[in-house]
Amino acid sequence: MIRVGIIGCGSVAGFGHAPAIHRTSGVELAAAYDPVPGKAQEFTQRNGGQPFDDLDAFFSHPLDAVSICSPVGVHHDNVLRAAAAKVHVLCEKPVTTTREHAEEMCRAMSFADRLLMVGLVYRFSHAAQDIRRWVREGVIGEVRSLRLVYLWNLHGQWMNDGSGKWIESPLWRGRMLEGGPMVDCGVHQIDLARWWLGSEVVRIHGAGAWVSNYEAPDHVYAHLDHESGAHTMVDMSFTYGHTAKEPTSTFTYELIGTGGVIRYNREGWKLEILDGSNTRAVPGASEKNFEGMYEAWRDAIQTGSIGDLPDVEAGMRAMEIAQEATRQAIEQRVAPSRPATIVS
Ligand SMILES: NC(=O)c1ccc[n+]([C@@H]2O[C@H](COP(=O)([O-])OP(=O)(O)OC[C@H]3O[C@@H](n4cnc5c(N)ncnc54)[C@H](O)[C@@H]3O)[C@@H](O)[C@H]2O)c1
Structure with missing residues (x-):
């Protein structure tokens, strides 16, 4: 079973990612993180998994992969954190705003030997x-x-x-x-x-x-x-x-x-x-x-x-x-x- 954590418990996490995780065999929603106090709790009450409003604590939870559903401006930082934690990443579009950031994200994920894919769901x-x-x-x-x-x-x-x-x-x-x-x-x-x-x-x-x-x-x-x-x-x-x-x-x-x-x-x-x-x-x-x-x-x-x-x-x-x-x-x-x- 692939243990997935969601980063960013807003709109797309709620209508797209969480329901899809539940409907896909072989993956489970293990944890969810949002920096806004109470938001991850609310989200996990509806969708399951452990709630976190602290990113270090979230990454201390056993995870194999994360879905990054935060605003584009923080995709880069969140991918680097995921690389440090050695988990696979599915990052929402747009992947990031600059090529320098994209290259840094790829280098970090490649060093971690984990996949970094972009959620262009169409x-x-x-x-x-x-x-x-x-x-x-x-x-x-x-x-x-x-x-x-x-x-x-x-x-x-x-x-x-x-x-x-x-x-x-x-x-x-x-x-x-x-x-x-x-x-x-x-x-x-x-x-x-x-x-x-x-x-x-x-x-x-x-x-x-x-x-x-x-x-x-x-x-x-x-x-x-x-x-x-x-x-x-x-x-x-x-x-x-x-x-x-x-x-x-x-x-x-x-x-x-x-x-x-x-x-x-x-x-x-x-x-x-x-x-x-x-x-x-x-x-x-x-x-x-x-x-x-x-x-x-x-x-x-x-x-x-x-x-x-x-x-x-x-x-x-x-x-x-x-x-x-x-x-x-x-x-x-x-x-x-x-x-x-x-x-x-
Ligand atoms: N593929 C699609 O159909 C689709 C649809 C909507 C949005 N998106 C993409 O998904 C991403 C999120 O969009 P949304 O509409 O869900 O936005 P949203 O504002 O509804 O949700 C974003 C969530 O991220 C949280 N957040 C803020 N800063 C954060 C940080 N540093 N780390 C983690 N979480 C943080 C916010 O508190 C919020 O709960 C964007 O990249 C957007 O383009 C994709």
Whole structure:
């Protein structure tokens, strides 16, 4: 049994990691750490394991591996602590903010002779796995264009409090300091594009829109040219519909090839292949699969073979591309926008 400890008992640890650990045979949730007093206790009451608010005490507990679910700014420190404790690490995306940190993390983990993998969980969705296989089999010929779109209201300034009153969202302030939508979420899509195509990004063009007057653009477009000649467009928003009474989201993948199109829509988990002879609808799936990721991680720890798990280089490339697209968007901003207005 692989004894896993969770570092950082917030949102993703609760909805993604803990349930997946429980559903994956061969792994168990042994401990959880959070520096906020009482948070680990609350978390372990719901999910099991020993609670800790002291990191030394957490690492004194018998563990084989840790899942790092803390904010990106402290991933580096937590990985170094895990390396010193000689445990395997699954680190949430974005893996870290600088290449120097990434290299230091890899050196420490390699010295500890333990695995360091990045939790880019979209890779394990059945839809993403099918798409990867179809691209390799050439079912739509040669893929020339990818359009990966995710528009949602995560950090919009305004929210309806349910009684019809508009209030400022508690998630609005500060969150964009983590890098904005392309860094925070777009790393998944950028990783998928590189992984599906097996082709490096050689040119990046980023542009942005300020719908809600953040310190970073809340809507970022990345245009990426791959070595193969294919082009990827990633379109990400954190404020889509934040002034609408009922915000909705758009989450789609489109792969356009010389012999057809593959389309995925999270709405209804629709997955289709359109080629010269047919339109085939195949069973879709959620865009995330934490359980699949934990199965792969368990197998990697047991066999040493990482399978589809992203390594630090993959995580870091996605991060650097997202950072560069965001940097260009900010640098090329034309004019400050006025604050968002609510129209009713
Ligand atoms: N893959 C996904 O679907 C997904 C979804 C959400 C978040 N994430 C990623 O997971 C990470 C955490 O995001 P979240 O939304 O759960 O954030 P969160 O703010 O909800 O939770 C983070 C937790 O880490 C704790 N923390 C703060 N400093 C810490 C430290 N030094 N060491 C350990 N813990 C510390 C906080 O107290 C908090 O409980 C981020 O890297 C984020 O990008 C991934």
